[in-house]
Amino acid sequence: MANAVSMKISSVRETGLDSNVLGEMFRRMLRIRQYEDAVNFLFLQGKLAGTIHQCQGQEAVAVGSCIELGDDDYITTTHRPAGHCIAKGMTLHSMMAEMFGKLEGCCQGKGGSMHLGDMDKGVIPAIAIVGAGVPISSGVALGFKMQKTKKLAMAFFGDGAVNEGAFHEGINLAVVWKLPAIFICENNFYGASTHISKVIGTETIAERTQSYGLPVETLDGNDVIAVYNSVKKAVERARNGEGPTFIECQTYRRTGHSRSDPNKYRIQEEEAYWLSRDPIVLFRKALIEEKMLSESEIVAIETEVTKEVEASIEYARACTDPQPEDALIGVYSDAEEGN
Amino acid sequence: MANAVSMKISSVRETGLDSNVLGEMFRRMLRIRQYEDAVNFLFLQGKLAGTIHQCQGQEAVAVGSCIELGDDDYITTTHRPAGHCIAKGMTLHSMMAEMFGKLEGCCQGKGGSMHLGDMDKGVIPAIAIVGAGVPISSGVALGFKMQKTKKLAMAFFGDGAVNEGAFHEGINLAVVWKLPAIFICENNFYGASTHISKVIGTETIAERTQSYGLPVETLDGNDVIAVYNSVKKAVERARNGEGPTFIECQTYRRTGHSRSDPNKYRIQEEEAYWLSRDPIVLFRKALIEEKMLSESEIVAIETEVTKEVEASIEYARACTDPQPEDALIGVYSDAEEGN
Amino acid sequence: MAKMSIVEALREGIREEMRRDETVFCLGEDIDVPGGFGGAFTVTLGLSTEFGHERILDTPISEAGIFGAAIGAAIAGMRPIVDVQYGDFLFCAMDQICNQAAKLTYMSGGKLKIPLVMRAPVGATTRGAQHAQSLEAYFCHVPGLKVIAPSTAYDAKGMIKAAIRSNDPVLIFEHKLLYGSKGNRSEASSLSPTGEVPDEDYIVPFGKAAIRREGKHVTIIAKLLMVYKALQAAEELAKEGIEVEVIDPRSLVPFDEEALFTSIAKTHHLVIVEEDHLGWGWGAEIAALVAEKAIYYLDAPVKRVAARDVPIPFAPIMENYVIPDAQRIKAAVREVLI
Amino acid sequence: MAKMSIVEALREGIREEMRRDETVFCLGEDIDVPGGFGGAFTVTLGLSTEFGHERILDTPISEAGIFGAAIGAAIAGMRPIVDVQYGDFLFCAMDQICNQAAKLTYMSGGKLKIPLVMRAPVGATTRGAQHAQSLEAYFCHVPGLKVIAPSTAYDAKGMIKAAIRSNDPVLIFEHKLLYGSKGNRSEASSLSPTGEVPDEDYIVPFGKAAIRREGKHVTIIAKLLMVYKALQAAEELAKEGIEVEVIDPRSLVPFDEEALFTSIAKTHHLVIVEEDHLGWGWGAEIAALVAEKAIYYLDAPVKRVAARDVPIPFAPIMENYVIPDAQRIKAAVREVLI
Numbered sequence A, B: 001m002a003n004a005v006s007m008k009i010s011s012v013r014e015t016g017l018d019s020n021v022l023g024e025m026f027r028r029m030l031r032i033r034q035y036e037d038a039v040n041f042l043f044l045q046g047k048l049a050g051t052i053h054q055c056q057g058q059e060a061v062a063v064g065s066c067i068e069l070g071d072d073d074y075i076t077t078t079h080r081p082a083g084h085c086i087a088k089g090m091t092l093h094s095m096m097a098e099m100f101g102k103l104e105g106c107c108q109g110k111g112g113s114m115h116l117g118d119m120d121k122g123v124i125p126a127i128a129i130v131g132a133g134v135p136i137s138s139g140v141a142l143g144f145k146m147q148k149t150k151k152l153a154m155a156f157f158g159d160g161a162v163n164e165g166a167f168h169e170g171i172n173l174a175v176v177w178k179l180p181a182i183f184i185c186e187n188n189f190y191g192a193s194t195h196i197s198k199v200i201g202t203e204t205i206a207e208r209t210q211s212y213g214l215p216v217e218t219l220d221g222n223d224v225i226a227v228y229n230s231v232k233k234a235v236e237r238a239r240n241g242e243g244p245t246f247i248e249c250q251t252y253r254r255t256g257h258s259r260s261d262p263n264k265y266r267i268q269e270e271e272a273y274w275l276s277r278d279p280i281v282l283f284r285k286a287l288i289e290e291k292m293l294s295e296s297e298i299v300a301i302e303t304e305v306t307k308e309v310e311a312s313i314e315y316a317r318a319c320t321d322p323q324p325e326d327a328l329i330g331v332y333s334d335a336e337e338g339n
Numbered sequence C, D: 001m002a003k004m005s006i007v008e009a010l011r012e013g014i015r016e017e018m019r020r021d022e023t024v025f026c027l028g029e030d031i032d033v034p035g036g037f038g039g040a041f042t043v044t045l046g047l048s049t050e051f052g053h054e055r056i057l058d059t060p061i062s063e064a065g066i067f068g069a070a071i072g073a074a075i076a077g078m079r080p081i082v083d084v085q086y087g088d089f090l091f092c093a094m095d096q097i098c099n100q101a102a103k104l105t106y107m108s109g110g111k112l113k114i115p116l117v118m119r120a121p122v123g124a125t126t127r128g129a130q131h132a133q134s135l136e137a138y139f140c141h142v143p144g145l146k147v148i149a150p151s152t153a154y155d156a157k158g159m160i161k162a163a164i165r166s167n168d169p170v171l172i173f174e175h176k177l178l179y180g181s182k183g184n185r186s187e188a189s190s191l192s193p194t195g196e197v198p199d200e201d202y203i204v205p206f207g208k209a210a211i212r213r214e215g216k217h218v219t220i221i222a223k224l225l226m227v228y229k230a231l232q233a234a235e236e237l238a239k240e241g242i243e244v245e246v247i248d249p250r251s252l253v254p255f256d257e258e259a260l261f262t263s264i265a266k267t268h269h270l271v272i273v274e275e276d277h278l279g280w281g282w283g284a285e286i287a288a289l290v291a292e293k294a295i296y297y298l299d300a301p302v303k304r305v306a307a308r309d310v311p312i313p314f315a316p317i318m319e320n321y322v323i324p325d326a327q328r329i330k331a332a333v334r335e336v337l338i
């Protein structure tokens, strides 16, 4: 971690992306932030059941990773899925309705906050067992490779997940079978309350992972452009049949691990450093400084997103409650088809 | 793998071991070989039930690793346990009786060929689930460390085991908790019929493992002295509280994976190379060349071991068959004690 | 005597045993990181203050690893208490629990002791399918394990102490809605029963059921949260003149057959209630035992009330429908009494 | 029509489906390495000759990894057939099977299909506790899985084909002593039943039991190897004038309740036989179903014959005592007929 806090991110202009795409990236980051803030508010009001694991502060990782992907590239996500879902193009309507447990929710109210997903957008229902999405993601990549497509699979997971056996087994399969897979480790330095330094024997997760025999990188996950640049190369590798890539994106939660966690276990300097580097603020600044978007264009996006989030809440509230008996359907696919 | 086959092993004399210890090492290696050969013979004759996984050719790893250990250092072993058991000091009598399913067997006939063990010699009943012994071994080391003893735990496992999640999780615990643990990987290049090159992305297993953050080494596992020298340092590290060590011992099965496997999947040159380098022959030659043991001393050991193996068979045959109802005892420890 | 919640009773039980025996220690994820949670449901909160971080050992997220390590430590002579944050994660350590912990003693010819306590919170709390399961049946089926499920503070303390002193692997199921955890980690729909807990040392031995309410018309056997749902049903049915006897097995393996048979010899009617899934659930064995050994006591077929056989859905409307409530229990009682 | 062993029938079933549908593929440890075993029991032996090593994919020893990969491939539109060498290793992949494969469809609101076949050999063959278990009960208990257990060549082929065409995760239990594997990997005490298998395409749909022998005095329901032990007992009892009806459920989930109830409505006596452990085993649910829904058909309590509740011991003398045989089945039949 640098000592002098840099508020600069990688050059926005040098990406070659036009302002439409950059604007869309900004919009998605903002959408994530505002959606999550709204969910938090609703949760504290007692409007939502269960628990929440939020990703404010980690928006750059999700958006920088997903912007190059198509709907038919698949991702796996985790107990903290909202950012990835939004970055991958899911609608706030379908997500918010799910949070309210409604039939119009992306999982018809059966999934909830930890299982958001939508196959139309290539989002496998989020897997809330830490690490378990990794081999599944490798399997998706295997399927895509066998089908001789150019599609790829991307797995999101946290720093804590790398100590799970499933991670180990899954990433190794991607290497030995040279699969079109990308592993995005969101290193926010904590697995729940436990600091990364207590649970792995290397400085970075990339060091720990390189020995599987694949390209690895550690980068500033609050720099959406750094994420984008790195993922872009990984996407090319995957689509060209050159195998998997591992990218460690260092980032930070601006919220607790779940619900009302006050983060009392965090290291103060570390927290101060990271909280001062809000990925949305950094990106906004860069967009304006490099003149890719004007202040007023950005404000327009901000206004739109605010409205969109409000609309999603209104929509969700008005959606249909499931009937109790709806619980009984959807267990098997065959049954639904009458075989 | 060297191209010109070297029949030389590390210097026997430079170890500083006296001829008693060296003789004992030779005796144990021979004991393993002859025990395994006898078991094979008995198995083919239909005298033994179940299956067998034998370790002829891998004797140097077991003996080089165990000779420095005491009875109160614990080891975990695998589906291929006989070598480790003998190297750690278990008696042929108790093992052979177990193979015959007798009450006097080391597991009272309940374990069989894949679960040989004897806590009096620090051998945890062999664990036949690939990889599963690794976290258990770390746990033993944890216990020893908490008890502030100098004891250590050593885990034996194969090349195939390193792809199991249990291996990954177990070795990481040893690193982050700096445990008195030694991990001995017997790389015999195959997990059952599958060559190592098909299942990991690095040349050696040491490379794959170093990133956990512990000292690793790859060495010639048919050179008992090389194994001994390396393990000795690892034992010192463990006893001094300096944490775990990983040692990859490259070796080769002289037999099939199990029962009557004819090894048809093996690479011919590789096989020729390794079979030409019998660890017992190499050690015998070195002992004589470096004048640590005379030919006649060695022949004496050979004769004794042959007798010992024969005696163990005779003993085992004469042992007591369990009663069917003996199956019902030994499930719980409390019950036995009447609580 | 002190009034305690179950979470306090478990914590005190662990504390007393850790004081008594220095081989006892806890390991698990986030069990007492300074400033952290004290485990997912605060059972181990603050114990590191007294015992230090060697004996309250925070681990990586590696269920197979830490259960394996606990087994190893037990072999080395310690008495580990290992936990998962949610029972559902037991599946990640399934090989270590079922193939290793449960079998090593036997494989050794009865010579190796595995004094090991495994803790697992169960029950549905509107968190969706992967944080909701009741897993008792899976583990009751494994010879070599003991399985307990305390539902009161008194039992929680007495049984965890018995588990710690046992020389065998014991799996203790704790219900999330019965803990009575406080602060940030309290649960919305929690029942939080508190109860009297003696100050002096005591244990609750395994294999003895508790009769939570006496009655003569019908027996309900129920465990964990369902004990309370059954009591609620019994209360309501009492107003109609139906007297329900409620049995809480507490110890699932070993199971107190006699208490059950004695009760149905009196009531002649049996309803089995649990939060685990119906098919091949814990209750199936209870019904089977009765069908084999005590069927002549009954005047009507047995009736099981259990979670419907679907993964647990998130939306409260559906979750409530899947998990048994007093309403369904009452209907079952009426059915067997017809 | 051709006479086939079960191992041949499974192989041909897989072969036909792989020809029919190029999304079908196999993955597992040592399933067809050149010069190797063709899987632990030769089911996939030689298939790579026709289909190549992409579709007969040898894997690292990583059960969680390969079951997870199979799930992922199914999500990507493939129809994977994944196996473990011994059923006991399913525990290593338990999270992927129970928390992922079984629940993803439901968690998605019914939108995601998981067409996945999982193969697992079960049964005791004097290899000790970790290579011996019958694991049916664990998986029957998981909503979202289908579980089948063919015991004849005809069913093996017809059911694996049905499993491959199913859009749901199907776990197929195969008994080691029924395969009839040849060569190096044959089993000593194998029964090796061979049977007529049609040449033309057919499937055996799930949820239909088979009556293996008709009788009027007592019904035995038994699966896998125990079907044959039950038939042997029936044969012997017939000499005493006791006519036993033997039902083979074949499909465990869904289960054919009707066939069972119809049979006991006729015989009024029921013995349940299995190789799985007694307590909380597969048979418990069968007894429970009868206790709940069909108890009035019976003239005597049900009786279960199952593996005794200890880990499986190595020594044949003890293993034979733990695993049910015709002798114990006959005793049970006599007991219910008293």
Ligand SMILES: Cc1ncc(C[n+]2csc(CCOP(=O)(O)OP(=O)(O)O)c2C)c(N)n1
Pocket (backbone or CB within 6 Å): A079, A080, A128, A129, A130, A131, A157, A158, A159, A160, A161, A162, A186, A188, A190, A191, A192, A257, C029, C061, C063, C085, C089, C092
């Ligand atoms: C197998 C498993 N173990 C434990 C948990 C409980 N749990 C949920 S999130 C979490 C921390 C995960 O940390 P990390 O992977 O770094 O992701 P982050 O929460 O930081 O995004 C834990 C321990 C779980 N869901 N699954």
Ligand SMILES: Cc1ncc(C[n+]2csc(CCOP(=O)(O)OP(=O)(O)O)c2C)c(N)n1
Pocket (backbone or CB within 6 Å): B079, B080, B128, B129, B130, B131, B157, B158, B159, B160, B161, B162, B186, B188, B190, B191, B192, B257, D029, D061, D063, D085, D089, D092
């Ligand atoms: C979890 C698990 N998966 C598969 C097996 C079946 N199996 C037994 S030995 C073996 C090969 C092990 O290879 P390796 O670890 O290299 O040890 P080696 O046999 O070469 O000594 C396999 C696949 C097993 N026993 N356990």
Ligand SMILES: [Mg+2]
Pocket (backbone or CB within 6 Å): A158, A159, A160, A186, A187, A188, A189, A190, A191, A192
């Ligand atoms: Mg994290």
Ligand SMILES: [Mg+2]
Pocket (backbone or CB within 6 Å): B158, B159, B160, B186, B187, B188, B189, B190, B191, B192
């Ligand atoms: Mg090997």
